[in-house]
Amino acid sequence: MSANDTDNKQQFRPEDHPNDHFLLTTVVGSYPKPKWLNRAKELYQDPESDFSDDNWLEAKDDACRLITNEHERAGLDVVVDGEMRRNEMVEFFAHRIDGYEFNGPIKVWGHNYFDKPSVVSEVEYDESWLVDEYEFTAGASDRPVKVPITGPYTLANWSFNEAYEDDDELTLDLADLVNEEIEKLVEAGARYIQIDEPALATTPDDHAIVGEALERIVAGLPEDVRTGLHVCYGDYSRIYPEILEFPVDEFDLELANGDYEQLDVFKDPEFTKDLALGVTDAHIAEVDSVEQIEENIKKGLEVVPPEQLVISPDCGLKLLPREVAYGKMANMVEAARNVEEDLDEGRIDIDRSTVAPADD
Template identity: 75%
Template structure:
């Protein structure tokens, strides 16, 4: 069974298979946010670590099942244990410390961590999250993890004096974490590197980080790379040299103006295409999403196309996020059926 076919559900009704999944984050239940407030309230002595753990597990179970109910082929728990994509990991990596939030824009703050000594692997980062999700899920579970380049770029460096060196050290730690996850059964890993979009000239550093990350991983582990926004022409065709199975891009928000960057016939990894915009509460119709999926078929054939939202959906109202994903899955199944029937060709033009 190939790395991709292993994710085809046994009851899949179409011959064609467009793998559907999510990028990662999902809106947290309101009660989980209230539970976090109780956890962080020094005067709330009744709400202890056990109560918080129960709340997180309940949320993880609920969102995993919600993903399955939408019909997704590969699910996750919506990152219910995580808040920010850098802070979560920095709290678990030896050598990091926090000295207070920094202003990002307007009234938004980011608790930017500092590397104050050599980084080291101290404890598993995502093992509990993955093992719990797989226990409650009926579908395969995907593991999103912040990449070492972003962990380095979005931190203060008070130890190494070289962002490149720090990124490579962190890549070795990510490799150690993935080795544990793979040993626990994980077979679909997504490396998130949003910082690459802001500093595309560092594509070679990201490539070396990826080489370190995937070293010694079994061949049946699917590795994807997610990069938000940016001018993709500045990192393509260089990404063809990355040791990845799938490249995940955010193009729905830009009306697919950059799709031609990849449509030169030489794009090598599978394409994971964002087909719903996570920056608007407008729910795209099934017909609109079908048209968006067709944009991906101008780059790769259906057996190399993965369907997902543009990015994490955590900032959307929960009902909106669910409706977008439901329509996304329905659209993917419709395009599969049309391909089976010969109603569209592989460039998604009506025949």
């Protein structure tokens, strides 16, 4: 489904939105965990502690409410819970998929370790992964809620494959499971799904299998369900324009981190989907000024018209100090509203003459 076929973004426009133009503001997903939640986890995992299952559940619930509220206070149009219940983006899902097992952490860089799972038998869907998380967040907020899900290509690529002939076969089986989960989320009321495929940026020659997996993921979804694909920083010229064939409404791209050096990649041919543009660098622990973010938003307007632009940080914010993460979000929302007002008043003149028309 193309973003030009149906504008399912307008359902997220607040009733009291102040401007005629609407640049939807959201986040990629992760957010810094409160320090007390990390302490609660330590207590829960300590065999000498009497910190019970109920205590741990209450701590996670409280953190989800707190961060969802923080997103609301920042003014985001669409919120998430900051992934307070999740640990690592592959590990979280692998624990919930039959066919995976864990054999201990491996060193990935420096002093960082990753509990890399192994696929030891055919993957199967058992219990829902995210429906409870979504329903809790939706109940804690009066804003629309986005659900990020790690995509099947990354779930396969970042695991040891000991059961399938190749990773492509594993990816497609996982795509069927992701589709099953999304169908349950849609039944629960979710209307905004984001597929995270950071592995695509590191192995971009595999865009064909990612496209085939996405076809399976979105099969049968109603048109009012908005789907996006988040791809972390990489050489986008190796996957563009091929990704325009992917059956999603928007692409969430990390461009601020590279100071928009790759912006021109998306001008030829014309970007025909919605662009969720990273306008704050998630890797720098400083709050971007409103003025700087306004200039970054205008970079996106060089690629797509306002109706195809979504405003977001570059990537998840979990590694930042919490006050910095909040400052980035709050300034991002203020900048988006300012640019909308300038668009309403005709004060922005963007030169899109270098954009090559899409092939009919």
